[in-house]
Amino acid sequence: MNKNLLPEDKKKIDQLESYLDEKINYFLGYPVAFDFDYSPLYKFLKFPINNAGDSFYHGGSYHMNTHSFEREVVCFFADLLKAPENNYWGYVTNGSSEGNLYALYLAKRLYPKGIVYFSEEAHYSIEKNIDILGLQYQKIKTQITGEIDYSDLEKKILINAEHPVIMVANIGTTLKEARDDIQKIQHILDKLNIKKRYIHCDAAFCGAYAQFLTPKPYFDFSEGADSIIVSGHKFIGSPIPCGVVIVLKHNKEKVSSYVDVLDSLDDTITGSRNAITPLLLWYSIKYLGAEGLRNRLEECLTLTAYALTKMKDFGIDAWQNPNSLTILIPRVNKELQYKWQLATHGKFSHIIIRPGITKKMIEHLIQDLKEESYSNAQKEI
Numbered sequence: 001m002n003k004n005l006l007p008e009d010k011k012k013i014d015q016l017e018s019y020l021d022e023k024i025n026y027f028l029g030y031p032v033a034f035d036f037d038y039s040p041l042y043k044f045l046k047f048p049i050n051n052a053g054d055s056f057y058h059g060g061s062y063h064m065n066t067h068s069f070e071r072e073v074v075c076f077f078a079d080l081l082k083a084p085e086n087n088y089w090g091y092v093t094n095g096s097s098e099g100n101l102y103a104l105y106l107a108k109r110l111y112p113k114g115i116v117y118f119s120e121e122a123h124y125s126i127e128k129n130i131d132i133l134g135l136q137y138q139k140i141k142t143q144i145t146g147e148i149d150y151s152d153l154e155k156k157i158l159i160n161a162e163h164p165v166i167m168v169a170n171i172g173t174t175l176k177e178a179r180d181d182i183q184k185i186q187h188i189l190d191k192l193n194i195k196k197r198y199i200h201c202d203a204a205f206c207g208a209y210a211q212f213l214t215p216k217p218y219f220d221f222s223e224g225a226d227s228i229i230v231s232g233h234k235f236i237g238s239p240i241p242c243g244v245v246i247v248l249k250h251n252k253e254k255v256s257s258y259v260d261v262l263d264s265l266d267d268t269i270t271g272s273r274n275a276i277t278p279l280l281l282w283y284s285i286k287y288l289g290a291e292g293l294r295n296r297l298e299e300c301l302t303l304t305a306y307a308l309t310k311m312k313d314f315g316i317d318a319w320q321n322p323n324s325l326t327i328l329i330p331r332v333n334k335e336l337q338y339k340w341q342l343a344t345h346g347k348f349s350h351i352i353i354r355p356g357i358t359k360k361m362i363e364h365l366i367q368d369l370k371e372e373s374y375s376n377a378q379k380e381i
Helices: 007-026 039-046 067-080 096-110 124-133 150-159 182-191 233-237 276-313 334-339 359-380
Strands: 088-093 115-119 136-140 165-170 197-202 227-231 243-248 326-330 343-345 348-352
Touching: 039 276, 067 088, 067 243, 067 276, 088 096, 088 276, 096 124, 096 165, 096 197, 096 227, 096 243, 115 124, 115 150, 124 136, 136 150, 150 182, 165 182, 182 197, 227 233, 233 276, 276 326, 276 359, 334 359
Parallel strands: 115 136, 115 165, 165 197, 197 227
Antiparallel strands: 088 243, 227 243, 326 348, 343 348
16 A cells, blocks of 8 residues: 555555445445455556547557457447448447447437437436437336336327438336337337338447346347447446447448548547556456356346245235336335435336345345334324
8 A cells, every 4th residue: 555645544545445345235225246356357457548539440559458358348238239241330338328329419419400309217318318319309208117108109200201200119118127218119100101211229237248148128229229238337346337329330431530640430428448447347348258147137037037036925015027127115214215325206216136246135125114114104193
């Protein structure tokens, strides 16, 4: 440790570690895996690495980067998401919000007069990014499950039929893990004879495992997606937020620009880019592979079924969408919300089963929920 640090500064660092060591045991409400170990990569923290520029562009004067690892990561996810061979491009982002921003930016460049359609249960980054880009939009109603209301979508597209459609499909909504069906969306676009269209799939949490679900959701490139984003820190796990955005190369090339100072293309949102996160994701996919992701899913589905059954056995009104890792329960009080770090909205709080969660954590939460119910019952007497 730095010898110049004062004793109280060293104490602060130790206190932070102790605090996080304790809080990780009560971390059930957000889609972030925490069963990782990247210690073999710590040695790269001594280098000023920066992934500025396009990792697929063979050139550039800034060589302190991990571009070759980033390319492998992009290629892995492009294959997983069935992107057309030799017609895809992407990069490792700061997170899925940036991936959504990039997809909408690309769609705007292709269709400047396009209208963005997204559901009421889309991630909050969608509306924020639309505001940043100054895009027109229509917000669409959802079904009780959280899936988009296709009849409302058709009605609103019909009203604006002279404008190109920029569609944001949710492949796992924030609260209910609902998934929109881009096959149904395309049928609507075909019916209304909408030729100018762009379909973006926000698959932040589910994208790393949705291909292994039965039945498989309709969301990948072979089924009509123009771009897809997947988070790296959610189902896979990373100490640093990150994500991967994959787009069709022929679309990206229409907006590419050369940057003289880098002697490279830079088609990304930011200039300087994290060079550690591509290394982390590369390490994970080499360790896991597609089969490892499938196994992680099976383990999580098994634990989700266990948790749901236990909750119902104890009289907790819990439910889930089919094949999801998200369990919804009646809204908990602030004390439990903060203790278990539960995302809460409207009438519901939710628990997300992902790698790192244990049966012991589930059982501890259920005990707390039972005690809360008993306490509420006593107040009503």
